[in-house]
Amino acid sequence: MVEAVAVASGKGGTGKTTATLALGMALAERYDVTVVDADTGMANLLFHAGLADAPVTLHDLLLDDDDVAVEDAVYNRFGMDVVPCGTSLDAFRDADPTRLRDVVAELARDTDVLLLDSPAALGSVSAVLPVVLADRVVVVLQPTVPALSDGLKVQEYARSYGTDGAGVLFNKVHDDDNVERIADRTERYFDGPVLASVPDADAAREARDAGEPLLARAPESAAAEAFREAAASIEIRDEAAEDVAARFRSAVVPEQP
Amino acid sequence: MRLPRGDLVRSRTATAPGDALAWALDAGHTGYVVFEPADAVLGDGDDACVLTVADGVPRLAYHTDTERGGPPALADIAGAEPYSVDCYAVDGSALTDVPETDELTVAPDAPAERLAGDSALAERTRAAAPDEWTEESASPSDPVEAFLADEERLDAIRDRAREEARRKAREWDLTDALVDDDEH
Incomplete structure (x- = not known):
């Protein structure tokens, strides 16, 4: 079985990468998890996962270079398979975003959950592709009007491409943000439940600086506990890996000009 | 005033x-x-x-x-x-x-x-x-509560996003990946 879940936000700074790795580590207790940094233009997952020196990354897979195999960019870290993306702007320019489809199809053959850390914008094919390819999307929000407004936009893009909602994750929540009071209304406008409310925590910043996922660095923190709670509310759907791989492979993706 | x-x-x-x-x-x-x-x-x-x-x-x-x-x-x-x-x-x-x-x-x-x-x-x-x-x-989270209570505005944001998604899909040649409006 395998399911591809895009972790998206529509807005930068919501802690999406921290969330992706945290959900990945928590889900890895129940499933084989592969985390992909699909934010090819603003990659930062490599820094969060201690993979800053990774010799091969998703960028290499998106180049028209048959010498690099998908497994070369897969690193087993923190109980998950992690596919980081490089930060070179040249590599981003030369990369063919539509090859992501083939990479995802290949990865889908050998995992239960594919988590796609998606770009925080919707302005290009490469930015929107993870949401197009995924089965479901988790929208990471801060409890602010701009974040909710941009999150709604991501949600509508996802719906337009038939991508279901796995729920909403409130992140970087402050004590005085009364998320409980807005959860009901949030659920009326977003697909899926409010998965958790994750407190803003120094632990998350320290983990990022240390190049470790939050759940590895500060597993006992309240933020880590909230991420585990969120992951526990996500039931991964059972779909045959081969079917999913085939679906990705046949997914409609435009030719590069 | x-x-x-x-x-x-x-x-x-x-x-x-x-x-x-x-x-x-x-x-x-x-x-x-x-x-x-x-x-x-x-x-x-x-x-x-x-x-x-x-x-x-x-x-x-x-x-x-x-x-x-x-x-x-x-x-x-x-x-x-x-x-x-x-x-x-x-x-x-x-x-x-x-x-x-x-x-x-x-x-x-x-x-x-x-x-x-x-x-x-x-x-x-x-x-x-x-x-x-x-x-x-x-x-207080009042602005957020007020925002989420403003159904008209939220619907307008969603309508605009939906239109934009469709317009961009045409621009990016992704229209075949779209689902029909009726499904949602």
Whole structure:
């Protein structure tokens, strides 16, 4: 079985990468998890996962270079398979975003959950592709009007491409943000439940600086506990890996000009 | 709300609210801005929202007809685009004499959010605001609650996003990946 879940936000700074790795580590207790940094233009997952020196990354897979195999960019870290993306702007320019489809199809053959850390914008094919390819999307929000407004936009893009909602994750929540009071209304406008409310925590910043996922660095923190709670509310759907791989492979993706 | 007399420095008819707010912010305007729905200009109503602005950042709002202040004053003219917008300059020290009561104050980003629906402008305004103004408004989650209670506005955001998704899909040659509207 395998399911591809895009972790998206529509807005930068919501802690999406921290969330992706945290959900990945928590889900890895129940499933084989592969985390992909699909934010090819603003990659930062490599820094969060201690993979800053990774010799091969998703960028290499998106180049028209048959010498690099998908497994070369897969690193087993923190109980998950992690596919980081490089930060070179040249590599981003030369990369063919539509090859992501083939990479995802290949990865889908050998995992239960594919988590796609998606770009925080919707302005290009490469930015929107993870949401197009995924089965479901988790929208990471801060409890602010701009974040909710941009999150709604991501949600509508996802719906337009038939991508279901796995729920909403409130992140970087402050004590005085009364998320409980807005959860009901949030659920009326977003697909899926409010998965958790994750407190803003120094632990998350320290983990990022240390190049470790939050759940590895500060597993006992309240933020880590909230991420585990969120992951526990996500039931991964059972779909045959081969079917999913085939679906990705046949997914409609435009030719590069 | 009693305001000192100001000098008219900018006047636009049938304009978008974000336009005037962005101008005020970029110009570091100090004074007040009068938003009057264009429909009201033609009638004999007194349907205007007066917004004081200090160094480009909105501070107090008052509706001349409903006599409501703060966020309700913005709500009274929200969605009534286009507006006739007059910007008056007032000396900053004269403006600080206007009492800043809780009933009149608005969050720095509230006009950009509520009138213009422009998150980027709201963020920019917030960034330009004195810390104590943003802290006041950030403490309760009221703006978020108000936002989530504004069904009309949320539907409008969703409709716009849906249209944009479809338009972009055509541009990016992704239309075959779209699902029919009817399915959702």
